[in-house]
Amino acid sequence: MLERLAERVPVLRGRVAAYLAAPEGTPSAHGFVAHVAREIVEVPGVWPAGDVRQVLDFFESEWGVDERVDALIELSSVEVLVDHKADVRELLGPKLGVEFERQTLGYVIGRAEDLFLGRLLGALLFLRAAWDRDHEFYEEHKAEGFFRPPSPGTFMIEIAVDAVHRYRAGGVEEAEQLRALFAFMESEVGDPATERLVDEFVEMLPEPGRGDDDVLDMLGPRLRSLRDEQVRREDESASEAEARFLYRMADEVPYLRDRLREHFGRFRRPLGHVFVGEIVFEVFELYAAGEVERVRPLLDFLEREFGYDDEVDNVIAVSFVEMLPDPGETGFGIEAVLGPKLRGEVASQRAWGEERMRELAAVRKVPPADGIASR
Structure with a gap:
């Protein structure tokens, strides 16, 4: 996106090129866009109106094409304008105008919620x-x-x-x-x-x-x-897929049948995330104690189930794979006995986490606003 921004907004070309070529860290579009948006609203008059319009017109043209770009514009541009109560509504196109109004309403509600909290803490x-x-x-x-x-x-x-x-x-x-x-x-x-x-x-x-x-x-x-x-x-709205998933687990994982029977009696509707969340650390403890064969039926069951239903996949990915222990924690190494599909999910989650860390590091390295002079 930064390359397209430089192409559409000539005044930013040099800064984008320098930012992308920075030797330290991974360039972050979020960080750069937020930096530009803050500069526009925090230093009134430094940005000529024509340049501001070019930037906002670019965001308008990008909105609605890609969800990731929308999230970037929403968080790093429109949210900055709303937070600073920027007087730019008349410069926004129809798509960004709707988002600006939505976030402005959110600001009003946020203020009401702050007052609610004040009443709560004052009364109790x-x-x-x-x-x-x-x-x-x-x-x-x-x-x-x-x-x-x-x-x-x-x-x-x-x-x-x-x-x-x-x-x-x-x-x-x-x-x-x-x-x-x-x-x-x-x-x-x-x-x-x-x-x-x-x-x-x-x-x-x-x-x-x-x-x-x-x-x-x-x-x-x-x-x-x-x-x-x-x-x-x-x-x-109860998930039939989650319920069937737990019923199949009761059939195929003998050591969990009593626990599942208790779960079915405790809740009016079976809850996949709740049940898997209850047993996941016990599974790690059993593995750490050397009882691999006891937990293997569950691991094999999760491997077979993964990849066929989005709701079931979410239960397995969030309530089991995401909970896998780190080095030094009980049960570390259990992924070695997981099947290929679950190991693939482990790799995907780790790759996402590493990318997120690079994003955070890059945002922290965004230089302070240096005004129009640097352009």
Whole structure:
């Protein structure tokens, strides 16, 4: 894409050529485009209007042709313009204009969600420590490039799970905290700007009919209605392919039959990711203990299943292959006894990870904005 950008926007040709020829790191189109977009909005007047229009016209012409290019333009260009509240709406073509409006609406909703979080932490002081811990963790690890800053959405998911867990392990104080949290969430139901947060919170609560569903009796009527509606939609969209995959596993992997029978009894619908996620580390431990023959039926089964159904492939790739141990971890080396299809998936995932690391390294090496003078 950078080559096409240089061809269409003459004023950037020298900079693109120099960037692509840089001796250190792998050139990153994301990094370069974000750098140019920030330069346009952070140094008003430095870029002539004609040059700005050339850049935006180029992005308009590229939009909608390739999903990867769309993602690049969305994250590295339009998002920068929205974040800086850039007054460029009239310069955007129809396709980028729609994306700009979509992200602007997202900014408004994001502001409403921040206010929601402020109300939550103001009303329930016992949650502040958890929010502070999330921020401390992010600050400690952000240089690694894999973590996003804590957000209202991720925090709501976290506290839904944590509050129920503490209620079960605790006493009167934890029960009162859970009731207070449910009461606050009940009062927030119905605001379109923050309904996503409420939905994600409620979605993490137990399902009706499970042994731990007694906490649902503590919900107000609107939250309970929302949880029931979520379950109804989940039942309608349950994956038949995943269910059949688990039933075949019960037939072909004898040592897991009792576990699968328990899973079928615990959930109204079989959940491939949940079950494989429950057993994957046990498989690694058995391999590390030398019980290869015990786990071989499962490994052979996964090899046979892989490559025929997208939903089943996703379960195997995400909940098994992606979890394979690194050097020094329990079960490292198990890939040596995997079949060729699963080893191919391992190689694909590693190649993607290496490419991602190169992208992150290249983004960090993007030079600071040097203005129009360098052109």
